[in-house]
Amino acid sequence: MNRFVRIRSLGIAAAVCLSAAAALAGDTVVEEIIARINNQIITRTELQRSREQVLNEARQQSGAPDEARTAEAEHNLLRDLIDQQLLIQKGEELGLSVDTDLIKRMDQLRKDNNLDSMEALEEAVKKQGLNFEEFKQNLRNGILTQKVIQNEVGSHINASPEEIQQFYEQHKKEMEQPEQVRLSEILIAPEAKPGEQPSADALAAAQQKADQALAELKSGQSFSEVARKYSNGPSAAEGGDLGFFKRGTLNPALEDMTFALKTGDVTGVTPTKQGLVILRVDEHRAAGVPPLKDVEQPISEQLYIQKLEPALRTYLTKLREDAFIDIKTGYVDSGASPNQTQPILTDGANTGAGKLKSRKRKHRFILF
Numbered sequence: 001m002n003r004f005v006r007i008r009s010l011g012i013a014a015a016v017c018l019s020a021a022a023a024l025a026g027d028t029v030v031e032e033i034i035a036r037i038n039n040q041i042i043t044r045t046e047l048q049r050s051r052e053q054v055l056n057e058a059r060q061q062s063g064a065p066d067e068a069r070t071a072e073a074e075h076n077l078l079r080d081l082i083d084q085q086l087l088i089q090k091g092e093e094l095g096l097s098v099d100t101d102l103i104k105r106m107d108q109l110r111k112d113n114n115l116d117s118m119e120a121l122e123e124a125v126k127k128q129g130l131n132f133e134e135f136k137q138n139l140r141n142g143i144l145t146q147k148v149i150q151n152e153v154g155s156h157i158n159a160s161p162e163e164i165q166q167f168y169e170q171h172k173k174e175m176e177q178p179e180q181v182r183l184s185e186i187l188i189a190p191e192a193k194p195g196e197q198p199s200a201d202a203l204a205a206a207q208q209k210a211d212q213a214l215a216e217l218k219s220g221q222s223f224s225e226v227a228r229k230y231s232n233g234p235s236a237a238e239g240g241d242l243g244f245f246k247r248g249t250l251n252p253a254l255e256d257m258t259f260a261l262k263t264g265d266v267t268g269v270t271p272t273k274q275g276l277v278i279l280r281v282d283e284h285r286a287a288g289v290p291p292l293k294d295v296e297q298p299i300s301e302q303l304y305i306q307k308l309e310p311a312l313r314t315y316l317t318k319l320r321e322d323a324f325i326d327i328k329t330g331y332v333d334s335g336a337s338p339n340q341t342q343p344i345l346t347d348g349a350n351t352g353a354g355k356l357k358s359r360k361r362k363h364r365f366i367l368f
Contacts, residue, residue, distance in 0.1 A: 035078065035333070036326045037085040042078070047331075050077050078327070079335035086319040087145040090152070098143045105139055149308075153315050159303035165292070167299050172289050179247050181258050182283040184223055184240035186213050187233030189275030210269040210276040217266055223280050233274070241282070254279070 032044040051074060058070040091098075110121045122132045168175075190198035190206035198206070213230040217223060224239025235242055247255065257267055261281045270277050285294075317337045325340065327333050 032328075034328050034331050035082060036324070037082055038089055038324050040085050040089070042081050042085065046081060047077060050081060076334050078331055079333050082320075082325065082333055083316050083335060084141065084145060086316060086323060087148045088141050089323075090319060091144040091148045094148070094151070096144060096147050096151070098140055098147060101143045101147070102136065102140050105143060106136070149312060153312050154304070154308060157304055157307045157311060159300045159307075163303055164296055164299050167303060168292050168295065175295060176289050177285065177287065179259070179287040180244045180285050181261075181281050182244045182285075183242045183258060184227065184280045184282055185233060185235060185242055186210075186223075186227045186231045186240055186278040187235075187275055188213070188230060188277075189232055206276055207269070210278065214266075214269055214278055217278070223266070233277075240280070244283075244285075259284075 033041050035042040054073045115121050125132050125135045188206050188210045190202040192198035213226050216226050227240030263284050265281050267279045320337045320340050
């Protein structure tokens, strides 16, 4: 839901871009200041990197790029960077702590990329030509902005029962669905060397393991726990969750078996090409339009998303009106408020004196 921060697994595409530029001598960097937001600045390098990110995303789209959407994103580049700075500053003003969230996010990135330590994550980041401390700061900024949006805007948005009912009535045709089941599996593939068939002993060991797993399920143990304990399939880490299957997408024998079951039912040990499998029906959806109670939550989430963007824009407009924002001539903040007070800069303000102490690197700035 947050349009301002986009974080990929190690892509690190945050709306607050890395502010590196070509070095002239030592650690001195020439930067052109495009905007000042209270005690922070946005540089031409940051704006350019943000533009490159938008263009890269357009190139990576499957099919023909959406030129109108790309043009709109380019038009709003400076607006989004200012939005980001305003939200970060608001989070700091509110004293919001995101240290625990940052640790969790980094650990999830580590797991998503199959890395065994934070040191390995740091090396992976550096291999992409990124500074690890700036990488962490970008993650922190993204988490902080999301928390501000949730606390200051999202927490005041809700969907009434009447709105949910109206949405349901208006979108019934779109909600119509075929019969489908959601399955979880415990897959036990017999051990074998690549290119070879499993031995009789390996087959017997797999059968014994599958029988033990089924026995534990019948004794009342959690399916997800048994899956993590015994399954060697790719879904084991998620407790065996395979998602939904429509009629006609499964092996006919497995389809006949699972579609005849009720929610919560478990199959016996079944041989397949991949190995021995035990399946559980987590949900069985009949064909047609689902009842309102089954789709109330996703409808509520959809209405939340629809309401969030205009509410967030109103909130950001108010932040702009309360902030000191100065934009260099020739650049446009497409989110500027008509009631926003334009600053009258003194010579001291124009030099940026007192506003850049938080930056660790020594910069030589090309001023307005």
